[in-house]
Amino acid sequence: DTEVTQTPKHLVMGMTNKKSLKCEQHMGHRAMYWYKQKAKKPPELMFVYSYEKLSINESVPSRFSPECPNSSLLNLHLHALQPEDSALYLCASSRTQTGTNEQYFGPGTRLTVT
């Protein structure tokens, strides 16, 4: 199974809502990533978890809160978002957090903040 799954596929939320994005992989990968992608732009790294510990936070605003409950699951908790946070949110995983390992991406969650 080389699949990374993400739920939900689409999410519309108001600026005062709290919601969560979920990502799951069963490849035994020990590194997991959150990326944000705006239209016609490349993915931009937000967070990296390595062995369930937060390894990289790319100065992401605190309204985005990542969580890695176990080695297969990655969540992104959203609170008080702004309209400019509307984007495709991609989860990825790799065997370990080194540049030698390819990353497997999920299909993404299309987030719209109203």
Added chain:
Amino acid sequence: SQKIEQNSEALNIQEGKTATLTCNYTNYSPAYLQWYRQDPGRGPVFLLLIRENEKEKRKERLKVTFDTTLKQSLFHITASQPADSATYLCALASALAGGTSYGKLTFGQGTILTVHP
């Protein structure tokens, strides 16, 4: 500042021809360069990885070269097909001091390839 440039935003070619995409970088000491394909509304899909001590890598109709002197990678699709139409992204993973690299990929802006029948 560090920069990755894919020098064509869009590339249009005829079916059967070879598509050549370019990725240039500045102010990086990359240990590894990766190429991904992304279809609209989908996540990127890994295609090939090439190490800095490798000149060339092949996989089926795909070929990647890596020239650390020119700071450039070329990505070739031979005998292109309409199904190859997609956005192609290069990504760099930089080496840390001590020789290890970590999985912080920085992507180029992508080249939209369209293969016409």
